[in-house]
Amino acid sequence: MILQLSEDSRKIARLLSNETSVRILKLLDRRSMSAVDIADELEMRLNTLKYNLDSLLEAGLIRVRQVKWSRKGREIKVYEAVEKIIILLPGKKIPDMSLILTMLRQLSLKSPEGSDVSGFSGIEFSGICCEPGI
Template identity: 35%
Template sequence: MLQVLSSESAQEILSTLTSDPGTASEIANSVDQSVQNVSYHLDRLCEADLITPTKTWYSQKGREMTVYALATERLVVQFSDSTD
């Protein structure tokens, strides 16, 4: 999970999804990155259970688009002391 979160792009995507769910193309426009790059990070964020596909929308041309949202409202990472 930390490896996925170490990416600045992944952090920007998560930040975008805090306000509203979105499709890969909407997120790409929001973070000013290519859809391919955003899709790569969305896949990794899904694998880490940080985001989840919530529903499917259809474009005006009839294309199926997955809508992504945060899997949880808050993520807390706690490091314990090695002597515990």
């Protein structure tokens, strides 16, 4: 995900600087969970959690992996983290994707497991690069 400085990029930067959102992302990075399970694990109220889940969903940082049904017939969404690179760019021009990929290759990015990802084919990363003042 490549974002130029805008209100959308500011929302994502604020979201990723929110402690609750980061705790949710770390938890969902380990395994998929329902909102009730996340709330229990993080010891937080369900309505607070749902606000954060909605924000993370809107930003595209998590997704609904599946929908299950409880014995009482209630819908239960199971969430998972979405892995992707997030690059925030200053300026208003559309970035040259080949230049960005070349720069990433030069930096020899490694995945969290330590495997080389210089090909970038079908591989997504998570993280954020942002400048002060966002």
